[in-house]
Amino acid sequence: MHVMGRIGFMGLGIALASCLSGAPVFAEDKPAKPPIEDGSKVMITSPKDGDKVSDSFELKYELTKGSQAAHVHAYVDDQYQKGFKGELKGLSKGTHKITVKGATKDHDLVTATHSITVDVQ
Numbered sequence: 001m002h003v004m005g006r007i008g009f010m011g012l013g014i015a016l017a018s019c020l021s022g023a024p025v026f027a028e029d030k031p032a033k034p035p036i037e038d039g040s041k042v043m044i045t046s047p048k049d050g051d052k053v054s055d056s057f058e059l060k061y062e063l064t065k066g067s068q069a070a071h072v073h074a075y076v077d078d079q080y081q082k083g084f085k086g087e088l089k090g091l092s093k094g095t096h097k098i099t100v101k102g103a104t105k106d107h108d109l110v111t112a113t114h115s116i117t118v119d120v121q
Contacts, residue, residue, distance in 0.1 A: 033108055039066030040102040040112035049116040056089040061100050061114070069102040069110045091120045 046060040047053050063072055074084040077097050081088065088098070095117055102112035 035101075035109045035111040035113075036068055036104065037111045038068040038102075040064060040069035040110045041066075042069075042072060042100050042102050042112040043114050044098065044100055044116050047116065047118055050119070051116075052119045052121050053091075055091045055093070055120055056087060057118075058087050059084075059098065059100070060086075063100075063102060063112070066102075066110065066112070068104045068108075069112060070105040071103055072100045073103050073107070073109070075099040075101070093120050095119050 041064040042061055044059065044061045047057065059074060061072060063069060072084075074081040074088070075098070076088060076091065078099070097115055097117055099113060099115040102110040104110065
């Protein structure tokens, strides 16, 4: 049992070192592909750049789909918002960068992107 503990600990160390070096740790961890140029365009329509907002608000955008875009991914301060359904919730007070990026049905990014900055009150 003691040997298994050391092997597990070594595996954790290898995984941590791989994460810090940027190398994929598991087969599912694919390196990011460069965005696809497909003619798509995206624009955040509400809130406007520089607006004061509450800690939760609806993010409205317009996506003009090119040859491959199917939906958008939302980011707050460059952090992907998994499960985004149109509303950002629970943001801390202060300034935040909000970004939407076009994505394909397979979730690969396209070059369409738009960012704004909001001030959460």
